[in-house]
Amino acid sequence: MNHADYLSLAPLLVTAATAVAVLLAIAVRRSHAAAFIITACGLILALLSLGLPLRHAPRGVTPLLLMDGFTLAVIGLVLAATLGVALFAHGYLARLRLAGDEFYVLLLLVAVGACVLAAADHFAALFLGMETTSIALYGLIGYRRGHRLGLEAAIKYLVLAGVTSAFVLFGIALIYADTGSLLFMALANGNSLLLPAGIGLLLVGLAFKLAFVPFHLWIPDVYEGASAPVAALIATVAKLGAFAALFNLLWSVMQPGSSVCIAVILLAVLSMFVGNLLALQQKNIKRLLAYSSIAHFGYLLVVVIAEDVLLATIAALVYLTAYTLTTLGAFGVMIQLSNADGDADHLEAYRGLAWRRPWLAGVMTAMLLSLAGIPLTAGFIAKFVLLSSGVDAQLWLPIFALVISSVIGLYYYLRILLTLYRAPEAQPASAPLPFTGGVALAVLLLGVLWLGIYPAPFLTLLEHLLTYLR
Amino acid sequence: MVIPITGILAVSALLFVVGAVALITRRNAIAALMGVELMLNAANLNFVAAWRYFWPERMEAQVAVLIVITVAAAEAAVGLAIVLNLYRRFGTVDLEQIRLMRG
Numbered sequence: 373m374n375h376a377d378y379l380s381l382a383p384l385l386v387t388a389a390t391a392v393a394v395l396l397a398i399a400v401r402r403s404h405a406a407a408f409i410i411t412a413c414g415l416i417l418a419l420l421s422l423g424l425p426l427r428h429a430p431r432g433v434t435p436l437l438l439m440d441g442f443t444l445a446v447i448g449l450v451l452a453a454t455l456g457v458a459l460f461a462h463g464y465l466a467r468l469r470l471a472g473d474e475f476y477v478l479l480l481l482v483a484v485g486a487c488v489l490a491a492a493d494h495f496a497a498l499f500l501g502m503e504t505t506s507i508a509l510y511g512l513i514g515y516r517r518g519h520r521l522g523l524e525a526a527i528k529y530l531v532l533a534g535v536t537s538a539f540v541l542f543g544i545a546l547i548y549a550d551t552g553s554l555l556f557m558a559l560a561n562g563n564s565l566l567l568p569a570g571i572g573l574l575l576v577g578l579a580f581k582l583a584f585v586p587f588h589l590w591i592p593d594v595y596e597g598a599s600a601p602v603a604a605l606i607a608t609v610a611k612l613g614a615f616a617a618l619f620n621l622l623w624s625v626m627q628p629g630s631s632v633c634i635a636v637i638l639l640a641v642l643s644m645f646v647g648n649l650l651a652l653q654q655k656n657i658k659r660l661l662a663y664s665s666i667a668h669f670g671y672l673l674v675v676v677i678a679e680d681v682l683l684a685t686i687a688a689l690v691y692l693t694a695y696t697l698t699t700l701g702a703f704g705v706m707i708q709l710s711n712a713d714g715d716a717d718h719l720e721a722y723r724g725l726a727w728r729r730p731w732l733a734g735v736m737t738a739m740l741l742s743l744a745g746i747p748l749t750a751g752f753i754a755k756f757v758l759l760s761s762g763v764d765a766q767l768w769l770p771i772f773a774l775v776i777s778s779v780i781g782l783y784y785y786l787r788i789l790l791t792l793y794r795a796p797e798a799q800p801a802s803a804p805l806p807f808t809g810g811v812a813l814a815v816l817l818l819g820v821l822w823l824g825i826y827p828a829p830f831l832t833l834l835e836h837l838l839t840y841l842r
Numbered sequence: 843m844v845i846p847i848t849g850i851l852a853v854s855a856l857l858f859v860v861g862a863v864a865l866i867t868r869r870n871a872i873a874a875l876m877g878v879e880l881m882l883n884a885a886n887l888n889f890v891a892a893w894r895y896f897w898p899e900r901m902e903a904q905v906a907v908l909i910v911i912t913v914a915a916a917e918a919a920v921g922l923a924i925v926l927n928l929y930r931r932f933g934t935v936d937l938e939q940i941r942l943m944r945g
Binding site: 495496499500503507510511514517518520521523524525526527530531533534535537538539541542544545546548549550552553554592593596597 | 854858861862865871874875878881882884885886888889891892895896897900902903905906909910913916917920921924925927928931932937940941942943
């Protein structure tokens, strides 16, 4: 490790150091405000320090991590999403009168794990990143210790993550037995049956983690049981890291027409349809968002099989950005409506929101339209770029499935939208919007609209980042 | 006597399946966690076999086993804390009886 290596790792180091700083601050004095301020400052510092690795990228830091343009973009997204969740959690934890200090430590650890996953170029880094994310998430999901659903979700996630790591490890062990190397590159040259078996098990493990159909059964329960900020964290940060790892991993094995390719197409098409169909009858918004995220990651799988690397990477990043902004925004509105009586996860909680709290209803409207992929929102641009990448690779089956299932998806997003504008039954007292949550929601709303109306600067930026730092 | 590599791979695969079956069929939360532990150890056995039979001059496999053991310990620590909380709140660690969410 020399000077340039440390600079390349700056965002990870700053985030990890922030987690330690919060822990030390807790040891001195327990204070929600202090923990929050240290976390927010640390994350902003980490985001600013993203400039440092740029000069040295692409750079392999030890054999474990590779910091290239894609990785840096995903890390930026992960850190921004973590900051968003922290801003929302601040008001939420205060309303619930929960001790908030340790929450931020675990939050930062999830972010570190996701960054390591995004940067992984070696199976050891993949495994460690996955475990850092999931062990911190056990704590976060079970954070409300007396809460029955929270505990049930925690034990479910515990078992799921254990199974995931077992599958991934078993796969890695078989791959290592065949190739004698733990580098991702080693996947390209195997000579016995152990390699395909290993890749298969690895794929199953990652499919569990990202909740592709048919490995999706855990996700609605975990979203429902976890508190709303934690569900937002699982939906954005944890999934971003895991998807980036899958993306990096599959590019080294993917050949058109290979069995891996067929398996990925199958997972994609199944996830799109089953995710959207299961969401149709959902009355619980958390479960609905869980099913919708299954479908969104099904769409995203299309880029993994595309042929043009640059186009596919841009499409992946644009889609991940739009998905993160939108999902975080939708959860953000839910968090603002949640209080000590419980999370506002039932459809009825949103009835007539436009009359009671027009501001929040406006944000929710934009987010739902973006999730559905309506023009002038980020979701539309993202889907457009994704489709053009798929058309370029002539992947007609997944594209066809994407279009059809998007139409199915429209139905349930519009159903929530209509509920927002129905006449309210009663007039409950409206709570004031906390400053931190308000700022985060405003930024997310602006991001979604800006990406939807004038995406050119963002696309050019990504293109430069990816062409020069490869 | 030298045990053939296929024998060791078969044992580890069997161990993996036993763990998975324990996970699916056992209703006790701690037994389910033990199933996960079995699956992880099946992977470890594979790593050790890969080192001994294929790549005796390389160290990655041994390091990987050490990492897995460490991580499994961390996971068990957090996992048992959750089980403890489950018992306090529900008065049981029977997974069938703590299923509240459906649909």
